[in-house]
Amino acid sequence: MSETMEAITTYLAPRRLDEALQAMADGDATVFCGGTDLAPQTESGARPYKSRLLNINRIEGLGGIAADGGEIRIGATTTVAEIRRSAALAEIAPVLVEAAEHFASEQIRNAASLGGNLCNASPAGDMSPPLLVLGASVELACWRDGAAHTRRVPLEQFFVGPGKSVKRPEELLTAVVFARPAPGFVGRFRKSGPRPALEISTVSVALGARVADGRLSEVRVAMGSVAPTPLRARHVEAALEGQPLDATTIAAAVAAAAEDAQPIDDVRASAWYRSHLVKVFVEEVLDDVRGN
Amino acid sequence: MEKTANPTTKQTLIGTRVKKPDAPDKATGKTRYINDMVLPQMLIGKVLFAGRPHARIVRIDTTAAQALPGVHAVLTGQDATGLKFGFSRDNVALKDKVRCEHDEIAAVAAETEEIALRALALIEVEYEDLPGVFTPEAGAREDAPLIHDNFPGNKSLHFEFEHGDLAEAEAASDIIVDNVFRPHHVTHCCMGTSCAIADFDHNGKLTIWTQTQYPYNYKMDLAPALGINPGDIRVIQPPVGGAFGSKLDVYPYEPIAALLAKKTGRPVKVIYSREEEFKASPTRQAAIIHMRTGCTRDGVLTFRSADVLLDNGAYTSWGPTIPVIMMRTVSGHYRVPVVDFKAQAIYTNNPYAGSFRGYGNVQTTWATAQQMDMLADLVDMDPLAFHLKNAQRSGEVTPQKSFLRECALVECLEAAASASDYSRKRTEYAALRDAPGRYKKGIGLASSVHNAGGAKIHKSDGIGTILKMDDYARVTVITGASEIGQGIDAVITLIVAEELGVPLEHVTIVNNDSDVAPWDVGVHASRTTFIAGNGTRRAAQKAKAQILNAAERMLGEPTETLDLRGGQVVFERDGTPLIQLERLLRQMHFKAEPELVMVTDYYEPKSEPEGARHISDHSAAYSHAVHIAEITVDTLTGEITVDKVTAAQDVGRVINRMGLEGQVEGGLAIGLGYALSENMQIDKGMLKNACFRDYKLITAPEMPPLDLHFIESNCAEGPYGAKGISELPTIVIAPAIANALYNATGVRIFNPPMSPETVARAIHERRAQTNAGKVATPAEGLAV
Numbered sequence A: 001m002s003e004t005m006e007a008i009t010t011y012l013a014p015r016r017l018d019e020a021l022q023a024m025a026d027g028d029a030t031v032f033c034g035g036t037d038l039a040p041q042t043e044s045g046a047r048p049y050k051s052r053l054l055n056i057n058r059i060e061g062l063g064g065i066a067a068d069g070g071e072i073r074i075g076a077t078t079t080v081a082e083i084r085r086s087a088a089l090a091e092i093a094p095v096l097v098e099a100a101e102h103f104a105s106e107q108i109r110n111a112a113s114l115g116g117n118l119c120n121a122s123p124a125g126d127m128s129p130p131l132l133v134l135g136a137s138v139e140l141a142c143w144r145d146g147a148a149h150t151r152r153v154p155l156e157q158f159f160v161g162p163g164k165s166v167k168r169p170e171e172l173l174t175a176v177v178f179a180r181p182a183p184g185f186v187g188r189f190r191k192s193g194p195r196p197a198l199e200i201s202t203v204s205v206a207l208g209a210r211v212a213d214g215r216l217s218e219v220r221v222a223m224g225s226v227a228p229t230p231l232r233a234r235h236v237e238a239a240l241e242g243q244p245l246d247a248t249t250i251a252a253a254v255a256a257a258a259e260d261a262q263p264i265d266d267v268r269a270s271a272w273y274r275s276h277l278v279k280v281f282v283e284e285v286l287d288d289v290r291g292n
Numbered sequence B: 001m002e003k004t005a006n007p008t009t010k011q012t013l014i015g016t017r018v019k020k021p022d023a024p025d026k027a028t029g030k031t032r033y034i035n036d037m038v039l040p041q042m043l044i045g046k047v048l049f050a051g052r053p054h055a056r057i058v059r060i061d062t063t064a065a066q067a068l069p070g071v072h073a074v075l076t077g078q079d080a081t082g083l084k085f086g087f088s089r090d091n092v093a094l095k096d097k098v099r100c101e102h103d104e105i106a107a108v109a110a111e112t113e114e115i116a117l118r119a120l121a122l123i124e125v126e127y128e129d130l131p132g133v134f135t136p137e138a139g140a141r142e143d144a145p146l147i148h149d150n151f152p153g154n155k156s157l158h159f160e161f162e163h164g165d166l167a168e169a170e171a172a173s174d175i176i177v178d179n180v181f182r183p184h185h186v187t188h189c190c191m192g193t194s195c196a197i198a199d200f201d202h203n204g205k206l207t208i209w210t211q212t213q214y215p216y217n218y219k220m221d222l223a224p225a226l227g228i229n230p231g232d233i234r235v236i237q238p239p240v241g242g243a244f245g246s247k248l249d250v251y252p253y254e255p256i257a258a259l260l261a262k263k264t265g266r267p268v269k270v271i272y273s274r275e276e277e278f279k280a281s282p283t284r285q286a287a288i289i290h291m292r293t294g295c296t297r298d299g300v301l302t303f304r305s306a307d308v309l310l311d312n313g314a315y316t317s318w319g320p321t322i323p324v325i326m327m328r329t330v331s332g333h334y335r336v337p338v339v340d341f342k343a344q345a346i347y348t349n350n351p352y353a354g355s356f357r358g359y360g361n362v363q364t365t366w367a368t369a370q371q372m373d374m375l376a377d378l379v380d381m382d383p384l385a386f387h388l389k390n391a392q393r394s395g396e397v398t399p400q401k402s403f404l405r406e407c408a409l410v411e412c413l414e415a416a417a418s419a420s421d422y423s424r425k426r427t428e429y430a431a432l433r434d435a436p437g438r439y440k441k442g443i444g445l446a447s448s449v450h451n452a453g454g455a456k457i458h459k460s461d462g463i464g465t466i467l468k469m470d471d472y473a474r475v476t477v478i479t480g481a482s483e484i485g486q487g488i489d490a491v492i493t494l495i496v497a498e499e500l501g502v503p504l505e506h507v508t509i510v511n512n513d514s515d516v517a518p519w520d521v522g523v524h525a526s527r528t529t530f531i532a533g534n535g536t537r538r539a540a541q542k543a544k545a546q547i548l549n550a551a552e553r554m555l556g557e558p559t560e561t562l563d564l565r566g567g568q569v570v571f572e573r574d575g576t577p578l579i580q581l582e583r584l585l586r587q588m589h590f591k592a593e594p595e596l597v598m599v600t601d602y603y604e605p606k607s608e609p610e611g612a613r614h615i616s617d618h619s620a621a622y623s624h625a626v627h628i629a630e631i632t633v634d635t636l637t638g639e640i641t642v643d644k645v646t647a648a649q650d651v652g653r654v655i656n657r658m659g660l661e662g663q664v665e666g667g668l669a670i671g672l673g674y675a676l677s678e679n680m681q682i683d684k685g686m687l688k689n690a691c692f693r694d695y696k697l698i699t700a701p702e703m704p705p706l707d708l709h710f711i712e713s714n715c716a717e718g719p720y721g722a723k724g725i726s727e728l729p730t731i732v733i734a735p736a737i738a739n740a741l742y743n744a745t746g747v748r749i750f751n752p753p754m755s756p757e758t759v760a761r762a763i764h765e766r767r768a769q770t771n772a773g774k775v776a777t778p779a780e781g782l783a784v
């Protein structure tokens, strides 16, 4: 409700990154990208605006997908719709495109940015599980001592709690990067909610691995909405790593899922249902890879 | 658009597709809804809600709020003392005790919304929380906390109906099914949130702009909340963004707007945010229905009994009166020789229920239609055959004396079953139920009966109509019939054009000002096309008679040989034009003995008042619908995909085909949400999901393909043979899906919604039982 809304004194929409970073340097700016998380949160009073509202959409070089080299780079302001339509990503990382496919609705996808999805740090954020299985890192930039500084943080170290990440208030997420998946890489994504469209994930599961001679290696499994942050499912990964992809291995992975997922009861689902779904999805994505 | 019949031939408009007159304005954003309205000098009213379910107010201090610049009035319970209103006179605009989360504790009128909100934050209230009552069972317990001092035992309304000897009927039954169903809380989710603007003049007359769907009784219901005479209220109804029954009563924000307007001497607008809308709007009544139905081994129904506990919530609106309709279905859904119905509403500290499309029949049919399916299964009959065996035919009378004069239940059953290939698919899917495979297909059939010619719950079910024509043959219909999006505007236009042979665009409707338009009981009970259709037709025919009489005098041709077509007076036999209608009207008006076409009509349907014993033919018509749902169930996630709905409904006669389709589709969307995803999650009286993120309406991608069949039984009492149609689509779909789910998986859900989690859990439990070697008989059939 608007009584809790703090007054915004300055609105900025810079074209250059250094301008934006300078405007954030004292940590007293609210970054606005698609606004699809920000607007509902400020409107409901869940979080106040800071005195400066910083629109990052016009910053040159902050959007776009660079997929030519060995490292894939997706700019922070890239929308979920752009990811969904990207032919390059469909080729290189279909698991990310798959997640974009099941994201919200057309209207929201057109506004929602990749950077906003990660910075919002929701345990249900749909871009996180596929990026975790791609081994992605985020780039965080800030202005210090008269210059821009950038650090890289592996995504699995980025989230620290619901709505919380290691990003400092003066830092801007500029890009997501991940190494071009090696030949033989397979990825899968699965999410569920009570209705097909416009749904926050009740549970999501992503799998990324190399498959050779019926065995899995470099296995990464990620889960959403089963813990305070999106997480890597280490027990499931251990059950799969180096194993032949057969019924025994799949059963072991499904059993291990219960150790990784620590879901809670909330308005969207019970802990029982989330634990149940995690097992269903782990089995489903593995069966799917096995079938191919 | 020229929809006028070619003058030479009579082309009827009845059954054609006519667009709503307000559709272009709505589609282009030109419509000014009440929510958009701004009056000069208008203040904004905001309400302080209790935010706790049951409490004593120890202290309330409004000093700081009063002192805030821009604040014009702050009201509390003291300003409404004694101004009781509501069905049981148990409600008051501003409370001195908290009985539910959204109880209105104080209200502010200020120059802007921002100031009003700041003022609310400055009001200090000290509460002493009281133990609460959150289920009707808990409220009925002897030691339950009392919610209203003057309602001992927390007892609200009670209803009973008995017919025949129950013990004998039970003894004569070979099979009895006995289940408890718990239909849940849902709410209307109107796109336009609740809004009222009130203004008093210096004679003490109140003008209120509201979304009400029953403007005339609204005056009667609002007056006691303000301590004024109902005659001193003028009701204006600007365009609204939906109502669906939610505006069929007075709710506290309306008298609050008026009390603030009175105090400040300025117009005051109260408008809800979406969160307030979720918390403070009425709900569909939640209930606990213990139902038993019996039949003989060869599939003849022997009796049906229902013992219903209703969650009244904290106050009594129309919700607790739904047993009036519930019992018609318990007694009249198929040929039931013996009936025993009891319903008791119990006060709780939950949000309180109002009326909602389907009005009790959604809850009852959820139970009756599932038990029909269970019984068919237990006597090993195809449900279609079982339904046909027990279906009433035209001319039958139910135990409550509903006279099913034109009854097309059999035709509806046959049309829907053959269009969907029901019987074959049902057998095929049932055989695959326990075969391996994650995805299961199912098909389910359900039906219901509903009043289709009004319902004489009030002393009158009538409507007044005034029809006038100007010198250019433009017609104005001044009618009591409210337009809340359901499309009576198109129906009235169509009927006038049909009778008077004028273009559709030449008809104007005035129906939004209680000082202008005559009485109508309101938009409810699927009645408006039936009642206002008859009223309009009668008024138009009176006008036509007057015009043709004048034409006879002027042209020397007998009236029987004349007709009105294409804006002309023509020969009835071949359509030869004789004179332009507008010329004739001018000649009538300006001749030596002038006459103006200006007729009135009061139509009261031939139905009997409900009565205390509930034995009466309370509607002028009754109708049936049959829905067949085809679904795919993901047995692991519990997700139900509705692949197709085949719906057959007795509509009497199609009037406006486009409006009819719209009403059936919209009704189905509400019914699908009820069945699958909508659920007010109320935890100890507090609503946990007051937003569209967590309250799941059906969205466009979830709407299944529909195959609609309109059965025309030609109702003798209806306009052109039409019956009322708009509630049945909401009523029948949920149990059709439940029956399909059973067909697919062997699982029965008694407590809606059939959310993925609920379905997954039920399937999981059934498998666990089967694995443990227990026989899973979800139909709880009891062979006696």
Ligand SMILES: Cc1cc2nc3c(=O)[nH]c(=O)nc-3n(C[C@H](O)[C@H](O)[C@H](O)COP(=O)(O)OP(=O)(O)OC[C@H]3O[C@@H](n4cnc5c(N)ncnc54)[C@H](O)[C@@H]3O)c2cc1C
Binding pocket: A030, A031, A032, A033, A034, A035, A036, A037, A038, A039, A040, A056, A076, A077, A080, A102, A103, A104, A105, A108, A111, A112, A113, A114, A115, A116, A117, A118, A119, A120, A124, A125, A126, A127, A171, A172, A173, A174, A198, A199, A200, A201
């Ligand atoms: C109807 C609806 C449906 C939705 N459905 C889904 C869904 O299916 N799946 C899903 O995952 N999410 C969903 N969301 C949530 C939301 O759309 C996404 O999280 C979206 O990606 C957020 O991006 P944005 O650009 O709108 O972020 P914004 O709202 O602009 O920002 C989100 C947060 O991140 C900060 N921020 C944004 N960009 C940066 C940056 N580059 N650097 C630093 N901080 C930054 C902002 O300050 C803010 O705190 C839905 C939202 C709505 C309203």
